Amino acid sequence: MNILETVKKGVQDAIKNLYQGEIAADAVVLNPTRKEFEGDYTLVVFPYTKMAKKAPPVLAEEVGVYLKENVSEIEDYNVVKGFLNLSFSDGFWKEFLFQNSGNPSFGKGTANGKKVMVEFSSPNTNKPLHLGHIRNILLGWSSAKILEAAGNEVVKVQIINDRGIAICKSMLAWQKFGNAETPESSGTKGDHLVGKYYVEFEKQFKKEYANWQQSEEGIEHFMSHKKREQTEEEYFKKYKQQYFNENSVLGKEAKEMLLKWEAGEEETVNLWKKMNGWVYEGFDTTYKKLGVEFDKLYYESNTYLLGKEMIDKGLNNKVFFKKEDGSVWIDLTDAKMDEKIVLRSDGTSVYITQDLGTANLRYQDFGVEKMVYVVADEQNYHFKVLFETLKRLGEPYAQNMHHLSYGMVDLPTGKMKSREGTVVDADDLVAEVIEEARTNAVERGEIVEISQEERDTIYRKIGLAALKFFIIKVNPKKRMIFDPKESVDLQGQTGPYVQNAFVRIQSVLRKAQLDSVDLSLAGGYEKIETQEKELLNQLFTYPSIIQQAADELDPSAIANYCYNLAKGYHKFYHDHSILKAESEAAKSFRLQLSKMVANVLESGLDLLGIEMPERM
């Protein structure tokens, strides 16, 4: 039994024996003791005062006496107001350390036989990945790792949005203005090349639209359609999408191309395959740089027709209803949502139809009983509707659908807007943080004795740690402000700060090995010091932090934990000598403590997709 459960049981017994009261185990509030007080864990006794008819300090005192006598691990206690601070014995802590310090997988749960799917990244194939995708990818990857660490079997997937009008815009622009340019001929990464033509299309379309606004047709249109008080600028801004659909020459061509694609016309399909191929190659490079991979990719070109048989099922069960024009709807007004279309009047799928079908397909493919979608919070409503619909359809997995919803990433200057060229490109950003790590290391003028290749590996690890930690440390649901300058910071509350604690330990361990220390001497260590106890306490909570992060799908909990552990270690390292400790026992104890801290830091950062350098 876990010590905390033992204590809780002890508290239950105390209440029962002292006051003849019954309390549930999860009603026992046990918190880590704040560091300005003496103790390891604190019991809050206020909830029992009524039952026991005692004043809080008296009650705390009585329970304290009982626990000290009846729970062997509890060595001492003290009472401050209604708070009972409990101290565990050094023996308990030593055993905890010796049992776990050499275990690299400390904190990870045992396999629970559950299968979970995590969907993340899921880009469009018409432009390269940007900062927004990076937040998505990092959250998805670390959530998957965390769920795995909590004992689940995890399948990582993405659904690639590889069809539709957007990719046709890139294709058309390339056809018209591309002069058969390829990634090879231009030396441009595939996804960037395709993105370039997407931008080119928008540019040409904008020009066309501007010309139309000045033309007789455009002027006449404006005069006959404008609302009162509406300026030309306001009107045309609003009309843009409609212009694309109804008046535009380029728009017409793009739409024709989409029709050809849907009809399977060979030339169009080949062009589509070629350009998407370029994009995938580019994406792969970016994913590799970020250190992520997937178990299976779903393509919307394969899934966009799915879901219709589920519509039939739902119609039979009266989950859905049909309107006069043949369109199919679900009425969610009793769940405080709206009526929502699930099949168009012409019988074709909409977004949610595909998602219904895809969820079902995934269940068939993998038998997963839980699915996590990492998607920005602008789609909160969509997923509410999707999950509710699956429930009403009675799908077996419907109770375990989760939307890991995260806030958008803003720049200090405001929102990212592709049209205004304020998008931060993923590849540029990665290159920038690595370069910053290099510059910094060169200025410091250290680690010169290793090869250039090894140094490059270290710079890459440090740069990426800075970037990843900076993004993951923020609670996912919060909208975050991304300052590129701060993201490359290597000091303070950063990834490299955590790495540095690990590196310091490695350095100590390397030196210690030369002396060949007898680790068994640590058992004779007399008195564990305050800072050592604090570190042990922090290490002790690691398993529950993993569990919490998994339950709440919140990788930021791991990031903040790692930072605090590293901080504790840096301070300990500063105040205590390890290799020149006052006794052999102390030295051995501290080496094992350091070893365990290193293991946990490495394990924790690994859950965030951050690698440890051996030196820096």
Next chain:
RNA sequence: GGUCCCGUAGCUCAACUGGAUAGAGCAGCUCACUUCUAAUGAGCAGGUUUCAGGUUCGAGUCCUGACGGGAUCACCA
């Protein structure tokens, strides 16, 4: 307008899910490297947790209402 999310130090973020005197980093000002690597540590300064009520032994956290920011309300995806 309806619904949902957010609001904590100048800035970027925490706060163990209702617990003790709200903590870190950055930026600013001091101090500490011939020492197990200073990508570190110590100190100063910075707060009416947007505001007003309520619930209770106790509220940044829960409830109500304002105010501010964002998202969403397509036979788009």
